[in-house]
Each structure stands twice: as C-alpha cells, then as structure tokens.
Amino acid sequence: QSVLTQPPSVSGAPGQRVILSCTGSSSNLGTGYDVQWYQQLPGTAPKLLIFANNNRPSGVPDRFSGSRSGTSASLAIAGLQAEDEADYYCQSYDSSLTRVFGGGTKLTVL
Amino acid sequence: QVQLQESGPGLVKPSQTLSLICTVSGGSITSGAYYWSWIRQHPGKGLEWIGYIHYSGNTNYNPSLKSRVIISVDTSKNLFSLDLSSVTAADTAVYYCARDRQDSVTVTWGQGTLVTVSS
Secondary structure (H helix, E strand, O other): OOOEEOOOEEEEOOOOOEEEEEEOOOOOHHHOOOOEEEEEOOOOOOEEEEEOOOEOOOOOOOOEEEEEEOOEEEEEEOOOOHHHOEEEEEEEEOOOOOEEEEOOEEEEEO | OOEEEEEOOOEEOOOOOEEEEEEEEOOOOOOOOEEEEEEEEOOOOOEEEEEEEOOOOOEEEOOOOHHHEEEEEEOOOOEEEEEEOOOOHHHOEEEEEEEEEOOOOEEEEOOOEEEEEOO
C-alpha cells in the first residue's frame, strides 16, 4: 500500500481538462514537503513532469500544471491529447526524508 | 546528455543477493550536483524508492529495505551499484537507476531492468 493515495484511474475525452489527485497526511504533504509528478508511458521509464509542486522542466508543455494545498496535491492536464495516455505518479517525502510515491493513476483518453 | 544503463542478472534465487550495476555515460558520476538512486517497480504496481548515494559515499536508504541494501559507487568506472540481500519473490520488480538533483528531484532515469526472484 502506497503512502500517498491516488485514484487508480481517470479518463477524459480529447480536448478536455482532467485533474489527478494525490492525498497524503500530516507526516508528508502536510509537513510542507514539495511534490513531484512523473509520467510513465506504456513500457517506458517514468519521466519528470512537474517538480516543486508547480514547476515544469524544460520541454514539458504548459498544458500540464501542478498545485499543492495542505495534505493534497493535484496535477491538471488541459487540452487532453491521445499521447497523454499514461500512468501518473506523485512523489513527496516523509518525516524521515524517505521518498514516498503514490500508487499511480492510469489516465485513459477516450 | 547523461544516460544511465542498468545491467545484471535477470533471475536470482530466493535467499541470494540481487546485484545490479548502473553505468553512467555522457557525464561524470563525481559531479557533486547530483545523487544517484535506485528505484523499483513491482509488476503492474507503483514505484518504490530504494536509496541513493553521493559520489562522496554519503548514502540514504528506505527504512523498509535498509537492513538488506547496500549502494556503492565506483568513480574510476563511472558507475554505481545495488546489492539487495536475502531476496524473496516479493523483490521481483523492474529496477531503475536514476540521477537526482540536490533538491532530490529525479531528473534522469535508466530504462529499467526486470529482476525475477525464483528457484
């Protein structure tokens, strides 16, 4: 069982906006630790999508945005495209600075 | 551009030690700006951080695995390695090596290697 909780699946039609949630607790997100989001396309290694809650690495489209509040974080994807179909993982830290991940959300583009 | 490549046995017997190597190319492992991590993914499951090492030898391990894990670095060969002892079927996973910035953000991943624990 993962330390951070994510819905197993989310779906949306092309062009829509979807939001993926990530819920933690007072010992991780609630402590103020940053959240990262990783995208894992089928059969590939994860790729950094969002770091430090709401920052995009170079090359990541601005359709992807992150936010964080209290013990929760979210990833928003606007203008959904077929190529966005992937697994998405949130990641933060616990009180011992151990990195913790969510169980992942499978995004299906209808 | 830095690239990482995992290598090692794809099959390990229960109770033995799983040993993997990550070869770093396109950059030096002695860059003080980075840490070098191992992360695993059980089949069809989420990600689990195993631990990291800095080229100076500083390490940090996941408490849940700490008693069985050793991560080491060989600066002369520009690689780092993972040893996981006393493995069971629960250690069957894809193992990724990765490069982390000093803010602990993983910015580069290897392609991953599947290790199966079975007799």
